[in-house]
Amino acid sequence: MTHPVLRVEQVSKSFGGIRALNDVSIEIRASEVVGLIGANGSGKSTLLKVLSGLCQPDSGRITLRGEILKLKGVADAAKAGIGMVFQELSLLPNLSVAENIMLGHEDAALRAGFYDWKALRALAAVQLGKLGSRISPSARTDSLSFAEQQVVELAKVLAIEERSHNEPVILLDEPTSMLDAAHIEAVLEQIERLRGRSSVLFVTHRLDEALRVCDRIYVLSEGRCVAQRDRANFGIADLQQHMFGHKLGVARSDPGESPHPKTKSGLSVRALCRLPSYRDINFDLSSGEILGIAGVAGSGRESLCRALFGIEPPDSGEIVLDGQTLQLGEPADAVRLGIGYVPAERRIEGIVAGLSILENMTLVHLGGLCRGPFLDHAREKALVTHWIKQLHITPGAAATPAQHLSGGNQQKVVLAKWLVAGAPKILILDHPLRGLDVGAQRDITLLIRELAQSGIGILLIADTYEELITLSDSIIVMKDGVVSGHFPAATTKPSELQILERMT
Numbered sequence: 120m121t122h123p124v125l126r127v128e129q130v131s132k133s134f135g136g137i138r139a140l141n142d143v144s145i146e147i148r149a150s151e152v153v154g155l156i157g158a159n160g161s162g163k164s165t166l167l168k169v170l171s172g173l174c175q176p177d178s179g180r181i182t183l184r185g186e187i188l189k190l191k192g193v194a195d196a197a198k199a200g201i202g203m204v205f206q207e208l209s210l211l212p213n214l215s216v217a218e219n220i221m222l223g224h225e226d227a228a229l230r231a232g233f234y235d236w237k238a239l240r241a242l243a244a245v246q247l248g249k250l251g252s253r254i255s256p257s258a259r260t261d262s263l264s265f266a267e268q269q270v271v272e273l274a275k276v277l278a279i280e281e282r283s284h285n286e287p288v289i290l291l292d293e294p295t296s297m298l299d300a301a302h303i304e305a306v307l308e309q310i311e312r313l314r315g316r317s318s319v320l321f322v323t324h325r326l327d328e329a330l331r332v333c334d335r336i337y338v339l340s341e342g343r344c345v346a347q348r349d350r351a352n353f354g355i356a357d358l359q360q361h362m363f364g365h366k367l368g369v370a371r372s373d374p375g376e377s378p379h380p381k382t383k384s385g386l387s388v389r390a391l392c393r394l395p396s397y398r399d400i401n402f403d404l405s406s407g408e409i410l411g412i413a414g415v416a417g418s419g420r421e422s423l424c425r426a427l428f429g430i431e432p433p434d435s436g437e438i439v440l441d442g443q444t445l446q447l448g449e450p451a452d453a454v455r456l457g458i459g460y461v462p463a464e465r466r467i468e469g470i471v472a473g474l475s476i477l478e479n480m481t482l483v484h485l486g487g488l489c490r491g492p493f494l495d496h497a498r499e500k501a502l503v504t505h506w507i508k509q510l511h512i513t514p515g516a517a518a519t520p521a522q523h524l525s526g527g528n529q530q531k532v533v534l535a536k537w538l539v540a541g542a543p544k545i546l547i548l549d550h551p552l553r554g555l556d557v558g559a560q561r562d563i564t565l566l567i568r569e570l571a572q573s574g575i576g577i578l579l580i581a582d583t584y585e586e587l588i589t590l591s592d593s594i595i596v597m598k599d600g601v602v603s604g605h606f607p608a609a610t611t612k613p614s615e616l617q618i619l620e621r622m623t
């Protein structure tokens with residue numbers, strides 16, 4: 120067995136009264152891919168922040184290759200050979216591949232005070248070569264495909280190898296959570312390539328991914344490390360048992376469940392067009408129906424959803440709700456008319472970081488929570504407390520600032536925002552399960568069904584084909600800005616959707 124490269128011993132970290140890490144001990148051996156999984160709020164990101172120098176532990180010891188490690192910031196971590204790849208790509212699109220890979224370390228290519236561009240490209244080519252890549256170092260980054268950009272991102276992290284004169288330790292924070300199926304595959308392939316060049320700590324909510332690429336897996340629960348085993352000795356059910364203390368049932372439609380109470384009321388979209396994003400879009404969404412939209416990034420589906428919430432008005436066409444033609448100049452119009460929107464980019468569009476859970480949940484509905492001219496604080500508090508409990512939001516104090524919540528818990532707050540003041544007529548859900556642990560995914564899946572059962576029409580963009588098929592009643596496929604097909608979900612297979620999305 121190889122020796123540990125990185126050893127974390129009894130590390131603790133608290134934020135106010137919250138113990139985010141409680142005596143956590145883990146180790147990563149040379150050339151090993153180690154998985155780190157846990158429910159939302161279990162401490163995964165906090166551990167990565169400690170290891171990348173973004174925050175200091177309160178107690179405990181970290182050693183790297185036998186030497187005690189004290190990190191005052193990310194620059195210290197990079198010097199020691201620890202690099203982090205964040206959820207989203209951090210490359211500068213208008214720079215060349217070589218400039219991105221060597222960013223911050225261009226002095227390695229300085230000759231008599233001038234940049235030697237040939238030397239810079241050669242240094243970058245060395246990093247790309249480590250991953251067996253043939254991408255040209257002089258290519259502009261925004262001319263590359265997503266998968267190629269991901270290779271550049273990893274090559275950039277691998278460049279710390281020369282600076283630290285050691286095999287790097289690479290921290291991957293949910294690198295697949297924002298991606299569609301094809302891109303997830305590309306990232307998992309890159310992780311396989313990293314094995315043997317570096318030691319990797321891989322955080323993911325997708326247990327099947329952890330079981331596929333990791334040699335060993337650690338499970339965190341409420342800030343403690345509760346299990347650690349080789350991949351071969353774990354199964355999905357065991358992992359869930361350790362994460363939640365019990366096995367989870369599967370949130371599938373019960374075949375005996377009565378059909379959604381669909382009615383003739385609902386949303387109709389006619390000849391909607393916004394060039395170059397989409398054109399001639401037509402569909403109906405009845406009350407109580409869940410309509411899934413399949414399509415790859417750039418198919419126009421995100422832009423279409425934004426039009427239906429008044430963020431990006433269409434050039435032409437008609438949006439009709441319950442027989443009334445809507446003029447959606449801005450999101451406030453959509454909210455007033457009963458349309459809710461849970462965006463994919465919740466941390467940017469969904470959450471106001473400086474406000475509390477309570478303020479975030481009630482922000483768009485204050486009018487509906489008033490008794491006469493005054494805000495009914497008791498009712499507001501009772502509703503917010505109800506949804507905190509219903510969605511298992513932790514920490515559960517309504518006054519907690521939203522920026523102190525883990526990513527998954529922030530997401531639950533954004534969803535609750537549309538539920539506190541009575542149901543909207545139409546709810547647009549853009550990747551509603553993204554970033555949630557498997558338990559929360561199951562809770563939200565059941566909740567989405569209940570919302571549809573209660574008569575809300577739901578327009579859904581999902582992370583995976585399976586999620587789209589399981590949740591939807593019917594599915595439209597968008598390709599290059601037009602609707603290329605409309606199918607009942609029950610008889611559609613994931614492979615068919617994949618072909619339809621990419622068919623030319």
Ligand SMILES: Nc1ncnc2c1ncn2[C@@H]1O[C@H](COP(=O)(O)OP(=O)(O)OP(=O)(O)O)[C@@H](O)[C@H]1O
Pocket residue numbers: 134135137138139157158159160161162163164165166513514522523524525526527528554556
């Ligand atoms: N800056 C902060 N201030 C206060 N509390 C914080 C802060 N950062 C994290 N926490 C709390 O620490 C706990 C662990 O959070 P962390 O983000 O590490 O969880 P996580 O496992 O990464 O969750 P997720 O899967 O949802 O991203 C949570 O209860 C969170 O609310």
